[in-house]
Amino acid sequence: MHSILQWIAAFYESTVFVYGSVLLVIYALLALLSYMAIRVFLQKETYTDYSDLLSSDLAPGISVLAPAYNEGLSIIMNVQSLLTLNYPVFEIILVNDGSTDNSMEQLIKEFELVRVDFAYNPKIRTKPINNIYRSTNTAFSKLTVIDKVNGKSKADAVNAGINVASFDYFVCTDVDCILDKDALLKLIKPVMDEQSKRVIATGATLRIANSCVIDKGVIIQMKPPRNLIARFQEMEYVRAFILGKMGWSFINCVPNVSGGLGLFDKEIAIKAGGYDPLSFGEDMELMVRMCRYACDNQIKYAIRYIPTTLCWTEGPANIKVLKAQRTRWARGLAQLMYAHFKMCFNPRYGRMGMITFPYNFFFELLAPLIELSGILYYIFLIVTGGVNYQYAILLLLFVYSYSIMITTIAILWDQIAFRHYKSWKEVLFLCSTALFEFVLYHPLVVIFSLRGYYYFLTGKKHSWGNMQRQGFAQVKQ
Amino acid sequence: MPDILPVNETGEGFTIPYFDQWMAMPVIIRVAVVFIGISTIFILYIQFRIWFTRYKGYLLNKRVEKVVPVIDALIAEEIFMKSETGQKGAPHINFDAFRIPLFANHKNKQILIDRLINYRRSFSGSIGNHFKQLYLELGLDKLSTKKMNRRSWNMKVRGIRELTGMDVSISDVNILPLTNSKRHELRTEARNAYIKLSKNEPFKFFDISSEPLLDWDQIELFKTITTTENIAIPNFARWVTYSNNKSIISFCLKLIVHYNQQDAAPAVIKLLETKDHILRAEAINCLGKLKYEPAEAQLRHIYSNQPLNCQLEILKAIGRMSTGESAQFLRQEFMYSTDFDIRKNAAMSFVRNASPEYIDELMEASNDENKLILKHSMNPLIKY
Numbered sequence: 001m002h003s004i005l006q007w008i009a010a011f012y013e014s015t016v017f018v019y020g021s022v023l024l025v026i027y028a029l030l031a032l033l034s035y036m037a038i039r040v041f042l043q044k045e046t047y048t049d050y051s052d053l054l055s056s057d058l059a060p061g062i063s064v065l066a067p068a069y070n071e072g073l074s075i076i077m078n079v080q081s082l083l084t085l086n087y088p089v090f091e092i093i094l095v096n097d098g099s100t101d102n103s104m105e106q107l108i109k110e111f112e113l114v115r116v117d118f119a120y121n122p123k124i125r126t127k128p129i130n131n132i133y134r135s136t137n138t139a140f141s142k143l144t145v146i147d148k149v150n151g152k153s154k155a156d157a158v159n160a161g162i163n164v165a166s167f168d169y170f171v172c173t174d175v176d177c178i179l180d181k182d183a184l185l186k187l188i189k190p191v192m193d194e195q196s197k198r199v200i201a202t203g204a205t206l207r208i209a210n211s212c213v214i215d216k217g218v219i220i221q222m223k224p225p226r227n228l229i230a231r232f233q234e235m236e237y238v239r240a241f242i243l244g245k246m247g248w249s250f251i252n253c254v255p256n257v258s259g260g261l262g263l264f265d266k267e268i269a270i271k272a273g274g275y276d277p278l279s280f281g282e283d284m285e286l287m288v289r290m291c292r293y294a295c296d297n298q299i300k301y302a303i304r305y306i307p308t309t310l311c312w313t314e315g316p317a318n319i320k321v322l323k324a325q326r327t328r329w330a331r332g333l334a335q336l337m338y339a340h341f342k343m344c345f346n347p348r349y350g351r352m353g354m355i356t357f358p359y360n361f362f363f364e365l366l367a368p369l370i371e372l373s374g375i376l377y378y379i380f381l382i383v384t385g386g387v388n389y390q391y392a393i394l395l396l397l398f399v400y401s402y403s404i405m406i407t408t409i410a411i412l413w414d415q416i417a418f419r420h421y422k423s424w425k426e427v428l429f430l431c432s433t434a435l436f437e438f439v440l441y442h443p444l445v446v447i448f449s450l451r452g453y454y455y456f457l458t459g460k461k462h463s464w465g466n467m468q469r470q471g472f473a474q475v476k477q
Numbered sequence: 478m479p480d481i482l483p484v485n486e487t488g489e490g491f492t493i494p495y496f497d498q499w500m501a502m503p504v505i506i507r508v509a510v511v512f513i514g515i516s517t518i519f520i521l522y523i524q525f526r527i528w529f530t531r532y533k534g535y536l537l538n539k540r541v542e543k544v545v546p547v548i549d550a551l552i553a554e555e556i557f558m559k560s561e562t563g564q565k566g567a568p569h570i571n572f573d574a575f576r577i578p579l580f581a582n583h584k585n586k587q588i589l590i591d592r593l594i595n596y597r598r599s600f601s602g603s604i605g606n607h608f609k610q611l612y613l614e615l616g617l618d619k620l621s622t623k624k625m626n627r628r629s630w631n632m633k634v635r636g637i638r639e640l641t642g643m644d645v646s647i648s649d650v651n652i653l654p655l656t657n658s659k660r661h662e663l664r665t666e667a668r669n670a671y672i673k674l675s676k677n678e679p680f681k682f683f684d685i686s687s688e689p690l691l692d693w694d695q696i697e698l699f700k701t702i703t704t705t706e707n708i709a710i711p712n713f714a715r716w717v718t719y720s721n722n723k724s725i726i727s728f729c730l731k732l733i734v735h736y737n738q739q740d741a742a743p744a745v746i747k748l749l750e751t752k753d754h755i756l757r758a759e760a761i762n763c764l765g766k767l768k769y770e771p772a773e774a775q776l777r778h779i780y781s782n783q784p785l786n787c788q789l790e791i792l793k794a795i796g797r798m799s800t801g802e803s804a805q806f807l808r809q810e811f812m813y814s815t816d817f818d819i820r821k822n823a824a825m826s827f828v829r830n831a832s833p834e835y836i837d838e839l840m841e842a843s844n845d846e847n848k849l850i851l852k853h854s855m856n857p858l859i860k861y
Contacts, residue, residue, distance in 0.1 A: 017505070047634055047662055052700045058731060059696070091861075116859055117852035121817045134858040141860070166861035192692035195661070391506050398509035401516035408523045415527050424531050431524065 016374060023363055024402060030247035031409045037250035038242070038307050038417050044193075050185045054088060060192075061089040061167030062184050062263070067157030068094060068175040069150070072101035076110050078175045081217025083142060087184035092143050093164055094175065097157040098127075098150025107145055112137040118144075124159040124274035127151040132164065154259070155275030155282040162266065162274055171263045172283075176314065178209055178219055179261065183310040187263040190304035197302040200265045200290050203257035204305065205241040207420075208234040209312035219312055222420040224430040229322055231433045232441040233315040235407060238430075242307055242417075243410035249305035253356045257303065259283035261311035268293060268301075280452075281332020288340050291352045307417050323448050330368070330452025337365050338456075368449040400438050407434040544579065544588045551575055552596065556607045570607060572614040580615075590617050594642035612643045625651070630660045637663075641670040649675060656682040665694045669701045672708070679708055683716050683725050690724040698728065703735060710736055714744035723756055730763040742769040749779060757783075758790045765794025773798050777806050789822050796826025804831040808839060811847065820847065824854040 053059050064082060068075055082092045096104050107113060113133035120129055126148065133145040148160050158172055171187060173179060180186070183204070191199040210225040225231045248254045257264070259282065272289040279285040287303070294301035316322040337344075337360065344361055346353040381387045411431055414420070421427050499507065555570050580586050590612070597608040612618060617639075624636030625647070633655070640647055647670060655667035668686075672679045690698065702708065713729035713736075720726050726748070733741045745767075748760040764772045776791045783791065792810065795803045807830060810823040828836060828851070840851055853859055 043631065044662065047638070047666065049697075052697050053693075056696045056699060057735065058692075058699055060692075114858070116856055117849055118859065119817075119821055119846075119850040119853035121821075134856075136858065189693060192696065195689060195691060391502070394506055394509050394513070398513050398516075401513050401520070405516040405519050405523070408520050412523045412527050412530075415530050419531060419534055424528055427527055427531070428524070431527075 012373075012377065016370065019362070019370060020399075023367075026359070026363065027402075027406050030243055031406065031413075033247035033250040034243045034410075034413060037246040037305075038413055040250075041246075041307055042417060048189065050182060050189075053185055053188070054086060056088065059088045060169060060188060061091075062087060062188060063161070063165035063167045063170040063266075064090060064092045064184070065158050065161035065165065065170050065172050066092065066094050066175040067097055067154050067161065068099065068103060069097045069154075069157070070099045070101045070103065071175050072099065072103045072106060074176060075103050076106055077217050079107070079111070079143065081178065082173075082175075083140065084181065084217075085179065085184055086181050089167070090142060090184055091166060093146065093161045094143065095146045095148060095157040095161045097148060097154075104145075104147055108133065111135045111140045111143055111145070113143075113145055118164070120163060122163050123270050124162055126156050126160045126163065126277075129160060151277055153277040153282070155279060156277040158282075159274040159277070162269060165266060168266055169263055170266050170269070171261070172259065173261050173311065174259070174313065177206075177260050178214065178217060178312040180308075180310040181218070183261065184263075186306060186308055186310060187261075190306065191263070191265075194302060194304075197252075197300045198265065198268075198294070199304055200268045200294060200299075200301045201254075201257045201287060201303045202263045202306070203245065203254070203303075204261055204308055204310035205237070205245075206258055206260045206311045206313055207237055207309045208315040210234075210315055210317060212312060221422065222309075224421065224426055224433075225315065225317075227317045228433070228436075229319065229441075230315045230317050231430065232437060233322075235411075235430055235433050235437065236441075238414050239407050239410040241305070242414045243406070245305040246307050246413075248356070249303070251351070251355075252302050253351045253359075254287075254303040254305055255356045255360055256284040256287050257305075260313050264290070268299070279332055279335055280328045281336055284332065285336050285339070288336060288343070288352070288357075292340070292343065292349065295349045295352065307414075309418070309420065319444065322444070323451070326445055326448035327452040327455060330449035331456045332452075333360070333365055334453050334456040337361055368446045368453070371446050372450060403438055404434045407431075407437070540584060541588060544585050545592060547579060548589055548592045552592075556604065556611075560604055560607070570611070572611060575611065575615055586617070586620065589615075590620070590639055593617070594639060597643055609643050609645070613645070618643070618645050621645070630658075630663045634663055634666045637666045637670045641666075641673050644674070646674045646676065649677065649681075653682065653685070657686060657688055659688075661691070664688055665697060668694070669697055672698065672701050673705050680711055683720065683729075686722055686725055689722065690728050695724075695728050695731070699731065699735075702732065712738060712741055714738070714741035717741065717744045717748060723753065726756060727759055730759050734763055734766040737767065739767060739769065742767055742772065745769075746772055746775065749775070754784050754787055758786045761787060761790040761794050765790070765797040768798050770798050770800055773800060773802060777803060780806075785816070785818070789818060792819065792822040792826050796822075796829045799829045801830050801832075804835060807831075808835075811839070811850075812842070817850075821850050821853070824850045828854045 064085070066078070066082060068078075071078070079092065079094055082094075094107070096107070112135050114136055115131045116134045118132035118134075120132065128149045130147045130149065133147065135141065135143050144164060146160050146164060148157065151157060151160075154174075161172075162170060169188065169191065171184060187202045187204060190202045207222070208225050208230050209219065210227060210230040211223045212219050213221040213223065225234055245254055245256075262283065264286075268290050269286065272286065272293040274286070275282045276285050276289075291301065291303070293299075316325050340357070341361075343349045343353045344357045349357070378387070378392075408431055411427065415427060421430075502510075551574055555572075555574050559570060575589075580589055593608050593612050597605055597612075600608065621636045621639035621643075624632045625640065627633060627636070637647070637652070637655075649671075652667055652671050652674070655663055656671055658664040658667065668682055671682055675681065702710075713732045716725050716729045717733070720729070730745065730748075732738075733745065742764065745760050745763050746769075749757060751757050751760070761776065764776070773795060776794055780788060780791050792807070795807065804827060807823045807827040811820050811827055814820050814823065824847075827839070831839070836851070836855070840848060843851060
């Protein structure tokens, strides 16, 4: 019996060792790949004049879809901000998903909306549409407002928007996100610049807007958030977008285009069935289905990411909201893996099946579980006196220093490319946050992820993922 | 494991502190310790790089802030003021005023080039020519040509950009081979430059181009072609008929529409026979935008054999032609098609083709869904 236990312990330790080593190597590779991707991007960017597209008759049209639920406090300012995007041919489709506040009344009054007889074609099934509105004022001729029955999810609202969209590409965003004025120009560029593949989606970097200086829906100055929880997220976003997604983009293995901002090929999105209203990670779920559809139909596809920050969002500034957000994300990931597990290690699905999916399964889904098992094993060893504290501390220090190094590299890549913050001190301020991530922020994220998995297994009820907003700091007039 | 290390000259053995402990550690722990050291050094190095990158940017900004006002002041004095004072004939510009030690530095010289290109872009006519003259007088064109002859594609592009920006001609022998370069950025730049600067046949590369014109390239070329002054626009039907490069044909169709080349329409009609349905749809789109009425009957004739994208383009094209001859055909499609998009496009074109009485009659005969589609098509607030 004793030898069996010893064998199990040895097996567990070896497995975790291999797992950890592979993860560290992947991070190192991503750092390298992302650097190459950013270099290529910057080289191209030097010779790109976006004004050529801005004044061109050949620009493809883009529909901007903005779902909203009880966003009455800021909805007018946000729609006004969307209407000022720089792009020659676009429309804004705002989907009011059965808000219970006065959002709809405000919209009708502010934008001089009237009900129109709109030939609605439900290519993707959604909750019923109450009315569709257009403005009588030509200044708002780009705006269409859909008023629909609440579908209890962002996915249902966006699907309604897709059904109404007139153009071949749609950009999905949250109505409370702040977009860069040139976001559409920059998102469509990778689609138009691809030679042999069909670009089915493009994403860009998202950042936390919490302490940024904002004037009338425009970011005036970027600052690292003062709030520690928001700052952790800023650092996490830099790492995830600049290092992670850019690295994956370089080898065409992007796992997900963020729900905050992404441009999609409408035809493929519709044929893939649109967003899944029952999913908690609807953005990633759609991406997987679009890839799946492309592979099943022998379409050579690509998903591209650009390192430019084109969208700012308000990050949760307290643990309660963060908990709700991360629980939902983890639950979405578990749902996705469960629904599409057949793709894992399936060569039919190319890189998605052989690289992206296995990575997500082993290093995103299983990571919190392995961490939990590690902690339990440690406790067991402490109780049984099986820990060599000197070695344990050294190993911990190793992981700690490595994680700080990876985060710092991501911040460096960001600085090489953009130098968003005004001073070096602000960058240092953000870098210093990495010192505490390991002990303060990471355990929280693991706990919330486990909570998400638990809810997935027990099937807790579904609702719109709205978080309590604190509002952005506005520039003093 | 030895705990005494090499013997020194006096013959006494010595030990390295903690060496025994180090050697006694498992390999994994030793690797971890080494990595802790590497990571720590790397973190410090990255911090330095961040600071250095920012500092370099700061220095560059400082340099620009110092040099640009000097350039602007000289330009104001020598070009703007002398042009404004209304001297008879061409104003005498003292180019020597720009030969100052500040511009001996190559970084400052680069700022001067960039600034001149910027001014040249903003001013046309005689003032614009003064900037070109200044650029040539100061020998800055030689620097740009040197860049163009460098091996790195990056520098080549830069050189071409500068010469094109200043409208300095580049010989066909140098530029034409680059229009077919494997390097996309270089290829695009060379094509733009060739169209802008070639004295003989600016569209010659259309004949030899085997690499595809990407959508983004088309945007850039389209702008260059449509904004370059004194460019002889050829009949693009030539490439629609003879080119083997589909992207060139597609691009020419767009140019035919832009320049409303009605005499190119027969070549476009010939393209309706192509097996590539995407290209065929583009040809139909082109005929519609040209409002080339003689093609209407043929479009109706081929309609039933076409895939959905071509059928939709035919319906739109007939709508644009607005001759009224196809009202019955559009009615038919609207009433009996099972595809929503076909009915919607047929309705939109029908509204443009039929008389108000005919529209009312169709409204009467329609079911609820079709009525809604017709109302949608007639509503001036709805664009698409």
